[in-house]
Amino acid sequence: MNLEYTEDQVLFRDGAERFLSAEYGAGARARSTGAEDGVDPANRSAFAELGLFALTVPERLGGLGFGPLELAMVLECCGRHRVVEPIAETAIAARALATAFDAPAAQRWLPPILSGEIHATVALLSNADIAEAGDADIVSGAVPLTRGAPGAGLVVLLADTGEGERRAFAVTPGTEGVSVSAKRLLDESRGAMLTLERARIPSENGSLAADSVDQLLDELTLASCWKALGAMRAASGQTARYVQEREQFGRPLARFQAVEHMIAAQSVACEEAEAAALLAALSMDLGPSSRIRAVSAAKNKIGRASDVVAKNAVQAHGGMGVCDELPIAGYFRDLAAFRAMDGSARHLDRYERDVLGSGCFRESAILGTDAP
Amino acid sequence: MNLRLDESQRAFRAEVRDFIAENLPEESRRGQSLLTGVYPEPAISVPWHRKLAGKGWLAPMWPKEFGGTGWTGFERFIFENECALAGAPYVFPLGLRLVGPVIFTFGTQAQKDRFLPRILTDEDYWCQGFSEPGAGSDLASLTTRAVPDGDDYVVNGSKIWQTHAHHANMMFTLVRTGSGDGPKQAGISFLLIPLDTPGVEVRPIVSIGGDHDVNQVFLSDVRVPKSNLVGEVGKGWDYAKFLLRFERAGGFAAARLRASLKRIGRVLESRMAAGIEIHPDARRRIAEVAIDVDVFEMLELKILGPLAAGEDPGPISSILKLRTSQLKQDVAEAGHLALGEDGAIWPTEVESESDALPGDYLNSRAATIFGGAREVQLGLIAREAFRR
């Protein structure tokens, strides 16, 4: 057991933080929110250059060889700076290519992602209907709202047949039988629902060795949790500062107890969210039941905690909280999107079934389950 | 960063587990499993204290020179988890966790030599005499007065809410020794009072759950030797704040919350075995509370794991205290919910674990009152946020 970040981890995170502070202002963000697919190519190249998409790809495939924790740490910075591009989605699609596909597929698709030429995303296709047809698979099913899908050069579909079988497919734009219904999301990023109707996916773009499908989905949830944590920390820090500056009735708002208690609730929520995010990140390599337990706990807990932070942030800012003048409204929208997406209900269900149902909630989350 | 146990931590865990399996007295385990009050009675906890003391494991939170174990924070975490999950009774904290650190940090050599060993042998069973009828949250407005007279102080006043004073032979108190000018925090001293001194009277108070845990203590012309004053005259408020940080972040409460969840798990199991259906709302709420406990376990480990034994946890202790108290209530309420309509029954005798759940729920309401009420903690937490 060890709870210290390594020097490398801190260096990488601080590098990302410095880049975002210096380069990712309102102007840069607006270039992406104004782009049709929600991703400005110049921004994407800059993120690629920083190594964000290569972060969790093994070194032998041209990546940086870090793990989910390091990606998570960078995502926290992205949350603070309201990064709108699909960073986690692209990084995890790259990781999926490296871990769930054979080498030729990985070598075909990784270079354009790592160079920033395209962005990519990961999507869940549950209850997929899969039939083999010679040198292709014929796939049907519906993909729920997936961030980063519009304009993606590649969508990694993580399919489950509903009968325990897991498959992964690399789907390119324009594949026959795939329709994309693009949406603008509350955080101004873009997402899409995909419908596959007898989509023909060449066998070389499919993978049977997809044991890691559940793990990859959990990595995506983990990343979204850390991004939310960044937004929460920023929103509560700004709220604590604001109420000390703003005066009413001849004194700072901070001197009113009702306001004090809003600030305290935010502090507690942030500490708990950070612990939840950390527990999930550190459980990724402890075995499936620890991972499932901690990731589902984190998604549910951070969902509730982010609600406390976001609502109090707006309330304590008064009218300024409900207009677009300050970043507070933006953080509120980011966190509202986080709460709504990525199977918030699914995670409580999964926890209830796998942790409560199995009785392992009676054991320590850290020392119990399948912890070695 | 990682949560994997290394070789020596695994060996340590096995050693602790074996020790508990061989030494935990059955009546202590049973007593803890039927607990409804805040702390188990000494008849339940002291036999277990003795086993731990015999092994040198009673005071992991103390530095080694005073009888601590020299364990790292992670080892303390493992130890607390193993004990709680095996159903060991909670160690009574007033001597070990509250007054002990004050004595080894601020006491004279003579006080350390006398009082610390007697905590480890349970020759002294301590209670806390801080609150007064007129001084609760506003503790510094206390009026119990100690007037010097030769080698003694003569103490007059009343304390209230003393947990286990009816079992204790010693009480650490805050008393007013100053003139009364200046801020009310000045002129308070930290005094140790033997409860067998003439002029001390202990009267019981029955709790909302029907238990006798707390008392009112009356002090009339009680003579206490001056050598029982800890640290400097008039500095009692500083020592009290120090002590309260230990009270609030006393260590690895998640393990005890988990033990309570485990009890609820067993009750659920026996109800389901009896063909009783658990309402989906109750299941959902229990799942949510279990998630909160998982997360709190990590929060505590992150904050307390890196600390040395006896190290002051600092202002973050208010966040730990607040969440410990709220989770105590949430877990107890989840247990009550698990009983469905049977939760309305107030058992006359607590004979099974499910009998204990209604009383546990009722008494849990005290958790956000003692040790500094919830509203006071929120204020402290906010002020810390403003400092950053």
Ligand SMILES: Cc1cc2nc3c(=O)[nH]c(=O)nc-3n(C[C@H](O)[C@H](O)[C@H](O)COP(=O)(O)OP(=O)(O)OC[C@H]3O[C@@H](n4cnc5c(N)ncnc54)[C@H](O)[C@@H]3O)c2cc1C
């Ligand atoms: C089971 C139990 C065990 C205890 N054990 C001990 C013990 O062993 N030794 C000991 O010395 N004491 C003990 N206490 C006493 C405990 O510390 C006090 O009850 C506590 O400090 C609150 O004081 P009070 O009861 O006077 O409530 P009050 O201070 O009267 O508070 C009543 C309500 O008002 C709120 N309030 C008070 N001030 C403010 C404020 N400034 N802003 C906002 N809200 C405020 C409180 O939060 C609370 O909700 C125990 C109490 C209980 C219930």
